[in-house]
Amino acid sequence: MRPAPALIAGVLLLAAIGLAVAFGLWSRSALMLASLLLLALAICDVLALRHLRTPLATRELAHILPLGMRQEIGLRLHPSDAWTQRVDVHDGHPSAFSVDGLPRRLTLRARASTRFDYSVTAHERGSYAFTPIQLRLHSPLRLWTQKRLVDAPAVVKVYPDFAPLKRLALFGADQASRVLGAHLRRRRGDGTEFHQLREYRQGDSLRQIDWKASQRARKMISRDYREERNQQVMLLLDTGRRMLARDDAHSHFDHVLNASLLLAWIALRQGDAVGLLAHGGESRFIKPQRGLGALDPMLGAVYDLQPRAVATDYLAAATELGLRQPRRALVVMITNVRDEDVEDLLGAVHQLRRRHVVIVASLREKALDQARELVPRHFDDALLVGATALYLEDRRRAHDALRAPWRQRARRRQRRATRRARRALSCDQA
Numbered sequence: 001m002r003p004a005p006a007l008i009a010g011v012l013l014l015a016a017i018g019l020a021v022a023f024g025l026w027s028r029s030a031l032m033l034a035s036l037l038l039l040a041l042a043i044c045d046v047l048a049l050r051h052l053r054t055p056l057a058t059r060e061l062a063h064i065l066p067l068g069m070r071q072e073i074g075l076r077l078h079p080s081d082a083w084t085q086r087v088d089v090h091d092g093h094p095s096a097f098s099v100d101g102l103p104r105r106l107t108l109r110a111r112a113s114t115r116f117d118y119s120v121t122a123h124e125r126g127s128y129a130f131t132p133i134q135l136r137l138h139s140p141l142r143l144w145t146q147k148r149l150v151d152a153p154a155v156v157k158v159y160p161d162f163a164p165l166k167r168l169a170l171f172g173a174d175q176a177s178r179v180l181g182a183h184l185r186r187r188r189g190d191g192t193e194f195h196q197l198r199e200y201r202q203g204d205s206l207r208q209i210d211w212k213a214s215q216r217a218r219k220m221i222s223r224d225y226r227e228e229r230n231q232q233v234m235l236l237l238d239t240g241r242r243m244l245a246r247d248d249a250h251s252h253f254d255h256v257l258n259a260s261l262l263l264a265w266i267a268l269r270q271g272d273a274v275g276l277l278a279h280g281g282e283s284r285f286i287k288p289q290r291g292l293g294a295l296d297p298m299l300g301a302v303y304d305l306q307p308r309a310v311a312t313d314y315l316a317a318a319t320e321l322g323l324r325q326p327r328r329a330l331v332v333m334i335t336n337v338r339d340e341d342v343e344d345l346l347g348a349v350h351q352l353r354r355r356h357v358v359i360v361a362s363l364r365e366k367a368l369d370q371a372r373e374l375v376p377r378h379f380d381d382a383l384l385v386g387a388t389a390l391y392l393e394d395r396r397r398a399h400d401a402l403r404a405p406w407r408q409r410a411r412r413r414q415r416r417a418t419r420r421a422r423r424a425l426s427c428d429q430a
Contacts, residue, residue, distance in 0.1 A: 001046065007143040010038045042143055049139035049146055053080035055087060055108060057133045057150040060115075065122050066161045067254060075133065076115040079108040086138040088145075089116075092131030094156075096124045122158040123249055125257075126304045130154040159303045160257040196224045232273045232288040234325055234356070235260050238335035239305065240280030240312030245336075247366045253307045255363070256334050261295070263332065268292050276301070277324065279317035281308030285324055314341070314348035321352065330357045337362040339394040342401050349402065360402050368392060 003011075017034055020026040060074035073093075079085045090103040101118030108114055122128075132149040139145070197213055200220030213221040237260060243253035264274045268291060275288035276298060286301050312335065321331065331352055337345065337360070345360070352358045368388055376382040 001049070001144055001146050004138065004143050004145050006141070007042060010042075010143075014038060041141060045139040045141040045143040048141075049137060049144050052085065052137055052139075052146075054137075054148045054150060055079050055085060055135060057089075057135065057152060059091065059130065059133065059152045059154055061154060061156065063154075063156055065120075065156055065158050067122055067125055067158055067258075068161055068249060070119050070121050072117045072119055074115055074117045076113055077106065077108055077135075078113040079110060081110075083110050084108065086142075088136040088138075090134045090136075091118070092133060093120060094128035094130065096126075096128060097122055125158045125160065125254065125306075127155060127157050130156070157303055159299050160254065160261050162261060162299070197221055198224055230271055230273070230290075232275065232325075232327055232329035233264075233267045234288065234321065234329045234331045235264065235274065235276045236317060236321060236331055236333040237276065237278045237302075238280045238312050238333075239278045239282055239307045241307070241309045242312065242336035242338070243280075243307035244309060245365070245367075251307065252336060252363055252365075253305075257302060257305075260332075260334065261299070264298060265292070265295060268294055274298070275325065275329075277317070277321055278302065278305055279320065280312035281310055282306070283320075287324075288329070312341075314344045315351070318348035318351045322355065325356075328355055328357075330359065332359045332361060334361045335363075336365075337395065337398050337402070339398045342398045346401060362395075362399065 014031070014035055017026060017031050021028055021031045056078040058076045060076065062071065065071050073091070075089060075091060077087070077089065085108045086105070087108060088103055088105050091099075093099055093102075097120040099118060099120050101116075104116055104118070106114055106116070130152070132151045135148045135150060137146050137148060197210060198221070200209065200214075200222045204222045208222040208224075210221045210223050237253075237256060239253065243251060243256065245252050247255065260276070264276075267274050271290070273288035273290045274294060276284065276286040278284040282305060284301055284305055286298055289297070314335075333349070333352075335341075335345075349358050349360060368391070371384055371388040372392065374381055374385055376385050
């Protein structure tokens with residue numbers, strides 16, 4: 001129970017009357033009468049406030065919130081007494097949320113519910129519990145206020161930002177891939193899955209000719225092949241100390257999860273199976289599954305996953321993936337490559353490439369781009385620009401070391417393709 005501003009103003013008015021009595025301007029009876037009147041009003045008002053019943057309050061919210069997105073939460077209040085009540089409302093939201101629209105002062109009409117919305121933005125993933133709704137009731141004469149708590153338990157889970165998936169769902173699979181920046185290109189003659197029949201073109205190999213179709217059409221018909229679908233994609237996520245750095249409001253690991261979610265959605269929509277292995281800090285494994293419904297267990301498994309301040313053991317991660325994923329898959333290893341990690345990372349990639357196709361995705365840090373584009377105005381700025389340039393050069397050499405084996409294999413494949421084309425051309429000329 002606390003005195004309201006009106007009661008404090010009444011006490012100050014009594015003090016002014018007391019000063020007037022002290023200087024002989026008013027009589028003592030006026031002071032006594034004013035004091036008794038204020039005391040009687042205060043006692044009656046506090047008794048009336050204590051007999052007021054706590055209004056009913058409920059919270060309306062989604063139990064899953066996307067990270068960094070503004071979401072609306074509704075509060076509905078209904079007076080328990082048959083007269084109008086004045087109340088201040090504040091919700092017991094988690095401290096990790098930023099809030100707009102609280103506290104709120106309302107006038108609850110008799111026998112009518114009142115609803116209002118406020119917005120929250122979650123800045124950390126995980127599971128959060130709401131504490132009771134806090135109400136501050138005003139007495140009928142506005143001389144007192146009293147705090148009441150309404151228990152409305154609720155638990156929300158903050159997932160990686162899945163809002164972009166709602167927009168991508170409006171596009172087809174190819175269009176959604178282009179929206180994300182992927183360039184789709186169908187390579188003629190690659191793969192072993194049949195795609196279509198077409199007329200023979202110079203340069204086609206003999207194994208592409210469909211002799212039965214050619215006999216029916218009275219001309220040469222070739223078969224087109226495409227790369228196999230229904231493949232498996234494994235996302236290998238680094239949860240070590242490299243992911244603790246932050247860009248803007250989110251950590252690097254939050255950006256990794258958001259990107260992995262989009263990649264998984266595209267792969268699942270193309271008909272592939274997607275799995276996940278988190279390594280470095282806390283370890284999580286999800287075996288590859290097909291269908292867009294596979295996103296739900298994936299989100300449920302990683303929404304509270306956080307990086308830890310430990311060094312990432314890439315060789316151990318490659319060994320664990322080899323044991324858990326015996327079938328050949330496309331392994332997308334997402335990390336933040338440093339020059340001191342190249343030897344271990346090269347060993348892990350070489351180990352995985354014996355069975356899988358491996359892609360290493362290294363984060364691009366916004367802070368480094370800003371430091372590189374900084375115009376030096378002071379000596380400290382020049383030091384920052386120079387150190388950033390040296391750091392980026394070391395990082396570029398690390399990336400080149402990772403690309404070197406791929407480039408060598410690409411050259412070998414190109415030479416083999418050139419030799420096959422020359423042999424096919426010589427057969428056609430013969």
